Amino acid sequence: MREYFSNIWSGLFTVLVGMKITFKHLFEPSVTIQYPDEKPKLPERARNRLYVNMDDCIGCDQCSRACPVSCIEIETVKALPTDDLGKTSQGKKKALWVTKFNIDFAKCCYCQLCVFPCPTECIYMTETYEFSEYQRDSLNYSFVTLTPSEIEEKKDNFAKFEAEKAAQKAAAAAAPKPAQKTDE
Amino acid sequence: MIIYEYLSELFGSSVLASVIQSLFPLIFLIPFALFAVWLERKVSAFMQDRIGPNRVGKHGWLQTVADILKLIQKEDITAANADKPLFNIAPVLVFAGSYLAFAAIPFSSAYIGSSIDLGLLFIVAASGFVVAGILMGGWASNNKYSLLGAVRSAAQVVSYEIPTVLVILSVVMLTGSLSLYELSEMQTSSIHNWILFGGNAPLLQKILLIPFMFIGFIILYISSLAEVNRTPFDIPEAESELVAGFHTEYSGMKFAMFFLAEYANMFAVSAIVSAIFLGGYQSPFGYLGNTLGLSWLVPIEQFLWFSAKGLFFVFVQMWLRWTLPRLRVDQLMALCWKYLIPIAFVNLLIIGLIVLIKI
Numbered sequence: 001m002r003e004y005f006s007n008i009w010s011g012l013f014t015v016l017v018g019m020k021i022t023f024k025h026l027f028e029p030s031v032t033i034q035y036p037d038e039k040p041k042l043p044e045r046a047r048n049r050l051y052v053n054m055d056d057c058i059g060c061d062q063c064s065r066a067c068p069v070s071c072i073e074i075e076t077v078k079a080l081p082t083d084d085l086g087k088t089s090q091g092k093k094k095a096l097w098v099t100k101f102n103i104d105f106a107k108c109c110y111c112q113l114c115v116f117p118c119p120t121e122c123i124y125m126t127e128t129y130e131f132s133e134y135q136r137d138s139l140n141y142s143f144v145t146l147t148p149s150e151i152e153e154k155k156d157n158f159a160k161f162e163a164e165k166a167a168q169k170a171a172a173a174a175a176p177k178p179a180q181k182t183d184e
Numbered sequence: 185m186i187i188y189e190y191l192s193e194l195f196g197s198s199v200l201a202s203v204i205q206s207l208f209p210l211i212f213l214i215p216f217a218l219f220a221v222w223l224e225r226k227v228s229a230f231m232q233d234r235i236g237p238n239r240v241g242k243h244g245w246l247q248t249v250a251d252i253l254k255l256i257q258k259e260d261i262t263a264a265n266a267d268k269p270l271f272n273i274a275p276v277l278v279f280a281g282s283y284l285a286f287a288a289i290p291f292s293s294a295y296i297g298s299s300i301d302l303g304l305l306f307i308v309a310a311s312g313f314v315v316a317g318i319l320m321g322g323w324a325s326n327n328k329y330s331l332l333g334a335v336r337s338a339a340q341v342v343s344y345e346i347p348t349v350l351v352i353l354s355v356v357m358l359t360g361s362l363s364l365y366e367l368s369e370m371q372t373s374s375i376h377n378w379i380l381f382g383g384n385a386p387l388l389q390k391i392l393l394i395p396f397m398f399i400g401f402i403i404l405y406i407s408s409l410a411e412v413n414r415t416p417f418d419i420p421e422a423e424s425e426l427v428a429g430f431h432t433e434y435s436g437m438k439f440a441m442f443f444l445a446e447y448a449n450m451f452a453v454s455a456i457v458s459a460i461f462l463g464g465y466q467s468p469f470g471y472l473g474n475t476l477g478l479s480w481l482v483p484i485e486q487f488l489w490f491s492a493k494g495l496f497f498v499f500v501q502m503w504l505r506w507t508l509p510r511l512r513v514d515q516l517m518a519l520c521w522k523y524l525i526p527i528a529f530v531n532l533l534i535i536g537l538i539v540l541i542k543i
Contacts, residue, residue: 009528011523015508018508022231022507023509025231026230026231028230030230032233032234034235
């Protein structure tokens with residue numbers, strides 16, 4: 001009999017306790033972040049989409065070699081001695097035309113291993129994480145600043161330069177070199 | 185009452201006046217349902233520290249209108265193996281059952297659907313209609329979840345009708361009337377005339393009655409909550425067990441009918457509880473219309489008080505819903521047969537004794 005009444009009492013009492021708690025929460029500010037309108041603050045070292053600052057890139061290919069999934073493709077062409085490529089923001093001289101710098105984000109695993117070897121700190125993580133696409137190909141980002149015609153031009157220039165050099169060499173080899181000839 | 189007389193004078197026909205005045209609760213109910221659905225979603229959201237609907241209109245107040253527009257456009261699906269006539273009648277029956285209760289509920293001293301003497305008995309009987317509709321829908325759906333939900337609902341409503349009637353009976357013993365209109369008129373003028381505080385009884389009797397009236401009030405509120413299948417007594421439509429219970433197979437406007445009936449029921453039950461114990465449409469402080477000498481203002485104030493009390497209890501229903509988990513079937517039956525009915529019965533006897541000795 002005592003148990004019966006204590007059951008009733010605890011039943012009613014615990015309902016009131018619960019109601020008190022929910023009533024308190026009625027006036028508490030919500031914890032919702034309304035995502036597309038407001039974004040959560042990312043942690044300081046969050047790893048998202050990569051960005052390459054091509055002004056600083058010297059085409060050293062170190063990031064590509066560090067990448068565990070080989071998602072970075074880099075091709076470079078040597079600059080002619082007459083070309084002026086400018087300097088990086090850290091004062092390093094650039095010696096290569098970067099004709100291809102593709103990062104395939106469909107492959108990228110966001111490990112950040114490419115960021116550390118970069119000598120000019122030109123490849124880094126950004127805060128962008130909304131870049132879904134309908135085609136897998138569209139995730140292959142190209143960071144090259146040169147236009148296709150410029151790339152052709154640089155390649156041609158280099159080929160010509162090489163050819164000239166080779167021709168010079170050949171000419172030098174074919175031509176007799178009396179001054180240097182010594183008896184053997 | 186006044187409205188009915190006015191209408192029958194206006195049209196010169198009592199039949200036409202009855203038909204027109206029978207539509208008034210619907211005019212009240214549809215905006216109420218739209219508002220209550222929105223309120224339910226907002227209350228649930230705030231209690232869980234969320235925001236709730238906030239895209240359609242300011243603070244999402246048009247959300248339910250958008251929902252209704254969506255429901256109207258939806259395909260009206262009748263499952264291939266369903267019993268079609270019964271399946272189609274069921275939502276209408278459920279809504280009709282919950283609408284019937286409004287015939288005997290006084291909205292203000294100027295309006296009551298029908299001032300029958302046996303109003304409370306009529307309401308108890310009419311709410312049985314809802315069970316018939318639910319059972320019909322669950323059976324005709326030809327779906328195990330629907331049938332289980334419907335059978336559970338029948339068992340639950342039949343069980344909880346008993347404590348409800350016992351509490352109503354104890355109030356009837358005190359007041360000697362089954363008409364909600366008369367009950368409301370009795371609790372006039374001030375808060376201490378509410379039946380919750382002993383009604384119009386003499387002072388000593390009143391003091392003796394108060395604790396038992398509170399017990400009766402709590403029992404009536406719990407059992408009415410169970411009768412409208414709201415959480416924590418929502419085992420007929422337990423989402424986590426039975427998909428959606430008896431209305432699993434319904435879609436589009438037929439589902440909307442069930443939904444409207446649920447919210448109509450919520451308000452009906454709240455209105456009955458407030459009319460029996462808390463003065464119905466009567467103001468607890470007196471009327472602005474009386475002090476200003478504007479007699480036409482009084483019924484309007486009464487209507488506002490009535491809807492405020494109804495809405496408050498609807499809010500408490502929502503509050504309970506988002507506080508308590510669902511009862512198991514055996515717990516549900518134990519609560520009714522082992523606790524509510526014996527207490528209501530003892531309560532009935534004690535109130536009967538107090539009324540009888542006439543201190």
